[in-house]
Amino acid sequence: MEKLEDQIQGDEIDELDHISRVALLIDDLSNEDPHAKLHSIQRLTQIAQLLGPERCIDELIPMLTELIDRIDNNPELMLNLADQLGKLADYLGQEANSVHLLKPLELILSSDDSVVREKAVASLKIAGERISSETIYTEYMPLVKKMRKGDLFSMRISACFLYAFIYKRLDNERKQYTRGKFEKLSKDDTPMVRRGAAQSLSILADSLNDQELAKTYLLPILKALLSDDNDSVKIQAVGASVKVAKLIDDQAVVKSEIIPPLRTAVDNKMVSWRLRFSVAEIAADLAGQVSKEIADTDIIGYYETLIQDKEPEVRSEAVAKLPELAKNCSPSAIVERILPILNSYTVNDQSMHVKGSLALTICELSKYIGQKNTLDFIIPPVTQLLKDSPTEVKITLMTHMKTLAEIIGDKEFDNHIIPGIISLSTDKIWRVKLAVIQFIPNLAEFIPAQLFQDRLESHVFGWLSDPVFQVREESIQILIKLKEKIFDQKWLEDNIERKCQEFHQHEKFGIRIHTIFLISKVADNVSQGFLNEKLIPYLVKLGRDPVPNIRFNVSKAIEKLYPKLTNSNKLSCQEVLQEMEKDEKDFDVKYYAEKALKAFII
Template sequence: MATSDADDSLYPIAVLIDELRNEDVQLRLNSIKKLGTIALALGVERTRAELIPFLTDTIYDEDEVLLALAEQLGSFTPLVGGPEHVHCLLPPLESLATVEETVVRDKAVDSLRYIADQHSQSDLENYFVPLVKRLAGGDWFTSRTSACGLFAVCYKRVSTNVKAELRQNFRNLCADDTPMVRRAAAGKLGEFAKVVESDCLKSDLIQLFNLLAQDEQDSVRLLAVEASVSIASLLPSEDTEQLVMPTLRQAAEDKSWRVRYMVADKFTELQTAVGPEITKNDLVPAFQSLLKDCEAEVRAASAHKVKDFCQNLSPDVREQIIMTSMLQCVKDLVADANQHVKSALASVIMGLSPILGKENTIEHLLPLFLIQLKDECPEVRLNIISNLDCVNEVIGIKQLSQSLLPAIVELAEDTKWRVRLAIIEYMPLLAGQLGVEFFDEKLNSLCMTWLVDHVYAIREAATLNLRKLVEKFGKEWAQQTVLPKVLQMSRDQNYLHRLTCLFCINLLAEPLGQELTTKLILPTIVTMGSDPVANVRFNVAKTLQKLAPQIDQSSIQAQVKPLLTKLKADSDLDVQYYALEALDVLK
């Protein structure tokens, strides 16, 4: 049946209404995701007159649908006619900014922040600022928390009187009865500080900072610490010392470990913000205190910052402060009872070598590296080995080999197989840092010894290790150093070692390439096809199947197929099976 023109003009809205009333959440979600297409079909006038009011009235859906709607509306400016009409998107976003679900509110605020820039100054004052005030004065805490994120995006472009009103609204939110609102205000205080005038920063926002930093809720206090970085970076040094540092000193000794953790986490940012003089007088003792904190989480966060903090110290006092104030704290952390603290320190401690120089590194740091290299926690050992190149550059490979390599060799030969396994996994990393000559001289024999370890997991890891080393050092190195020793294992009395030879061949063929595989490896595989142990023979068949792409066609016809045909008639059923499977693949 034909529809009238009027019916046609209502079709997209009618369909949308039906779909949004459908019980299927996925259908409603898909409809929201098609809003841009629907708006294009309607045109800008009908989108403003029909679609936006309809969407404003339907804010009652599942959170997933509302989240998609909040996201879509942020990109709707061109679909409503451009910046001069962007204010018509505010009503649905205002409603979304008041819903209970946090992720929906946050997305609505993100969209509001994005479209704020698209308002003219007059529209900002006539439409956007009233929205901010309504949200800030809302009955429910949800709207007031959303309001906190909108002050900074509109403040700079409004008149002086409106600015004063916005500051008063923000002040009210900082003193709100609900902790969630104060938390939201504290989270946006630093951002707001960056847009207010300098005199207002000192007269208004410093007061708010001090208020929030002494809040009864630690979740508010820790966000005030985050704001202090922005505030300190905006003030001259003398104002920072007078207005911000007393509060920060309190925060570094706060009764809540979460607040102290935040101070530790933001410490190097604070250091940059306050400058060298305040760092020397105030932050050094505070940092020492945090490194000795009773909570492991605080010590770990502080330990992560040791290298950056020391590096950022003023050059004229850097070495003195490290040697007199930091070094003892670092020594204590090396022996910390918590493995996360030790691991955090191990990830940065090597970076102190370039700062302290050769003599101090040898005298004070190398003993600490040795302790950490033997730590029972694998992550601590890995972090030390991962950063050996920092020390190598400062003290040289000779000193390093005399100091640290014996410890590495000791671990490599440890009676606990899991310790040996951990060192194997680090070996390619070590090889890359120490170079091929040093590796061949000191560590190559270890890698070959692991291939005949009595624990299968070690032998397996050692074969993977060899492949990584070949990829790192190249074919020529493999041909001269690794391959002769691997192929020699094919004649070992222990059949497990002969199997390990085949496993190595499987992994090495690809990085070695077709020419070396055909020329050097294939003859050994063919010889092993007559091995007295069936387990070895069927692994020969499996190896030939896997290596076929790495062997040239003439050798496949002349050597591989005849051997597989022979194995197909083997007395062992498993050997027959794998030989047949390999022949099928070759066909």
């Protein structure tokens, strides 16, 4: 009974402590220190959870509304408040109570900071999805009207998004009204407003879902925005073109009305490179909205220009989208018009970003053009990238080899790709070797085990004696993974024994010492019988090596492996350690021997 009372009392103390912390957070909303305000704003949901829906509506939201006037010159506070207001919708009880969030969000919508404004619009979208249909007409639409008529361009930008978000919840009469007002905003004198209309056109297209209106309403707006004098407006309109094209069932209209402005943007080198970049972003997706005949002629027509653009950012994006383009075009068009450019131009590009994009996508291209075309057009740039590219490009390329191997088959992969990988395995840059090592388990999964053993196994075990520690360390881990994924316990143990036999009697002490590290690392992955019968004798022998560095590392290894030793091996190891303990010439040998012997005493 006393314990129960103590627990109840403890719970009451915790609750009081929680209440006091929340009270401090509320006080901090009025604090002059912006850091204290920010700390409190970021925890508004905690405050709301304690206050409950009624007090949130009656006390917290009015307090936040007043707060906006005092922090409107601090973008960080405004951004966090806009974000938190959207989250408060979950703490207001009934969904209809989200209407109380409209007032504070309305004040934030007029912010000059686009990031703050976008966050407020996102929160208002959450509120708009929850409020009742009646409230939409009495509260939400008047707010949007006020935004649309605002003197500040930022308010009219917000109106574009709010119209697009709420459109699907309106009745037919108000939908028609909204379409008219949105069209008017798309023709606003201020470029920033037109840009906002272009950006929100994608959202409106999702809500519209009407093929006839797509042609008669959305398409004229899109065409006007794509022909705008301001590049930033056109950039956003390009992003909306795919959404509009998806709604239009007449492909001839897409070909004659949407594709030509995009071609003009690509061909006009005087415009912003960002506009051409935006076309590169959507061109492959747009190809999926038209027939392959149109894609092969019209879209590939300007894609050839994009992958040879003077700006590396544009070239990189165009190359990155090539698999998607290939999926939506005929193989012959890709082979005849795109791949020759990759072979003669892109593979020699001076930009690492472009080469990186090529390494990321070129193997996947093989899925869409068949084995013969892959051998003729994909293998040459792949082998060149493996030879002449920066380390990061080589690493990226290797991680995407599986698709290529599946398409060309084991024999061709062995003939064309494995020699390049073998060459990289002895690269002067250790990070390249490390990347090859890390790629080996994946490679072993998609080539036959016999091919792996014949062509790569010797290189894998050769890394065990690499002069770079990270390479040796990783190669041991890879051997363990290969045992688990491809081979078996016997394969691992046979090869470990062979390498220990080779290492322990090597004339160079730098190789002999690898025996110790190898045994220590694989001890948990071989059988205890194999460890004691085959590996521990090498440690005992190295314990009498003339090099002190080897002897004291043997002591460390014996100390670590002591729990796994058989009684006979414990006696042998103890004898070696006692010999080293008597070494008066080298302090380290004596110290580590004494330290290891303590394990035997325990």
